[in-house]
Amino acid sequence: MTVLDQVLDRIDADLAASHERLFAFLRIPSISTDPAHAADCRAAAAHLAADLQGIGIAASLSETAGHPVVLGRSGDGDAGRVLFYGHYDVQPVDPLDLWESPPFEPRIVTLPDGRKAIVARGASDDKGQVMTFVEACRAFVAVTGKLPLPVTILIEGEEECGSKSLPAWITQNRAALGASLALVCDTGMWDAATPAITTALRGLLYEEVEITASNRDLHSGLFGGPARNPIRVLTNILGGLHDDDGRITIPGFYDGITDPPADVLAAWRKLDLTPENFLKPVGLSEPAGERGRSVIEQLFSRPAADINGIWGGYTGAGSKTVIPSKAFAKVSFRLVAGQDPDTIRQAFRAFVRARLPSDCSATFEDHTGAPAVAVPWDLPQLAAARRALTDEWGRDALLVGSGASIPIVADFKRLVGMDTLLIGFALDDDRIHSPNEKYDLRSFHKGIRSWARVLAALAA
Template sequence: MPALDPILADIDRDLDTSLERLFAFLRIPSISTDPAYAAECRRAAEWLRADLSAIGFNASLRETGGHPVVLAHLPKPGAPHVLFYGHYDVQPVDPLDLWETPPFEPRLVTLPDGRRAISARGACDDKGQVMTFIEACRAWQAMQGELPVGVTILIEGAEENGSKHLPEWVAANRDELKADLALVCDTGMWDSATPAITTSLRGLAYFEVFVRCADRDLHSGLFGGAAANPIHVLSRIIADLHDDQGRVTLPGFYDAVREPPAEVLERWRALNLTPENFLGPIGLSRSAGERDRMLIEQVQSRPTCDANGIIGGYTGEGTKTVIAGQASAKISFRLVEDQDPEAVAASFSDFVRARVPEDCSVEIVTHKGSRALALPFDMPALGAARHALEAEWGVAPVTIGSGGSIPIVGDFKRSLGLDTLLIGFGLDDDRVHSPNEKYDLQSFHKGMRSWARILAALAG
């Protein structure tokens, strides 16, 4: 597409200046979870507002009840309109002593394999990714004086703290957020040479379970063998949640689970995701999921259940021979399309209560859940984005599901009626949420070029 040539050339020519802008953004310690950094979060939002205003957007800060969102508009009458979402807040940096360089002093580093990378907190999650899109818009404005499509940009400041106020804000401002499609750059590539489009997100159902037996902790020598032990009760409940084939045993759990089309399963099979290459780097060698499913299905398209924490009795140094009066666990379910979090909650409650002895009690706390989302495989915008990414990277992008959940994507669907393309350029070794977070320079550079192409492709 000849019109793209000057846009891509400008991105290449301006790479050093783009890095300078990203580094200025990364220097702001916008840690949303710590109230001590509230002013820094607002400073990051203000930095973004000013940068977007400088390239022609009508940009403003909007209050949410928490950290402000940045909202910017650049319409193009008669053209498709997209809503781009990202976040300017970052995770805390603890433990600080594990950082090789100060987390808010960004720099380019050379990795052992020769790759160059941007090292800083937020380099990948999500400041570097956000700036790939903004820089693509900058290049279009500089070379053409306009964008190929209308664009609204929504950047929030509390994603790392649960986006508590954003769903309500989105619902209240739906008229300003009207678009044909949502775009998110907060995901990753298949590998360093193969781009990916995330086409589905698993939902979530999350519970805390408290089992109480005796009215206090008991001496295990005096009461052992007679008194009910809540740790034993809770352990049996957790063990009963799976059968010996790795399937979740809640009644009706799989009733709404649909099979992917055969051609999609064949594409996934060709990716050859094995226990050796997926689990090996974390010190494991065998998949613990459903025995009759490919590993790639287990981590992206099948529902799961996991115990995320268990507490009970004495856990300090040394010994203390007690039978606890109470034990608790945190348990989550990752859900797939058509599974209802409320139906799972009801089934889980019945399952747990049926396994608690008569003279013990149980309390189940249900946290807010989210439904899974999936794009239609024949969605035109998905095809356009695939062609654009293949043109940039020289290989067809992988269309995959995500085992994780991004609740705001569900809010875009429910409140705005928008499907979302999730296209990111992070890599598995970017150490997101960990010390020494980084973002490959190639991810940043080709991410900008990719978004420039995608915007053109979405214009038709």
């Protein structure tokens, strides 16, 4: 029997105790966005640090401008060291009356399809996921007295409110991290039986634009016709952001973008993500993105532009015949590898200004920006982790992209130069951020076993 086999057997034998340790963590109402729960956030951090200390990982609380970070280190030196990231904070529980049981009293339930799951706020996002890694470490220490490779554990307390303090903390504590690869367990499976590694995250650029015409609102009966209407100007400009084939028309927008390798595209096509099964559940039927690109390409490897809000003039009850002085819109861009948010920001602003008619001006407000992140397809650790997951689940682990953004992953690359493997075991029906959040018992159990295999594979 190999050491890994012994570790996996230990995980199986210790599963009931693993549930209890997770339940103790889940009982702490660490809602980061609510100042009334600041003490609970600190209590959750202290609880986790003590748990890590109990398995021989030197862990302590490190202060930030907000909630503290839990920082743990195990092993000597930094050769081959990996960094595991997660968060101990959770979302608010509102609306409370939709919970079938108190959100911070975890329980195991049987779902209508026979699956068993842990129900509690944070069960999936992210305490349950964090504990899959901690329990894998615990099993290695129990069997061998140490972890198979040097590990740094970084668990923050502000992910659910934007990780506002973390970039500055990373900059100040870069030397304490000492790792060349990050592991993030805040993502999910492809389906309940198929593991996945997220290899690309789209970046985000969010702009607000204000178009001004006249120096005050005007009576449309007296001025309608000769007076510029900024709502009309704005909608004309935004309507030109896409051509008839769904491509974004901003000059230079696609510069630097490359397609995924042919074998990856072929694997994506086999996933059968069709307009029928992806769009129909939300009441749509036809993809609106780039013509000639599949739904899965549009989500995983292509950029997008969306108008998230538009307003101006009178929007109250009844009528008011007014030509407004100003019109506003919020516009977001999901970016892919090869695109720089600052470059796209300036290109968008130039696009708007170039289309302004006389007597109109535009001002802009930058709300946020983060670059896309992509793991190199030939990264050896990616191949090793993929084999490990395949061995555990008995199905080829998929390499997928994500249309969403996780800013900390971009921060790891930008501030520390680390690539990240995003390996998670959440399911689409886990109801994260919603009442009755749950985490499948199978996801928790096999998630622990998966991390044990991944750690052994990376050590090798």
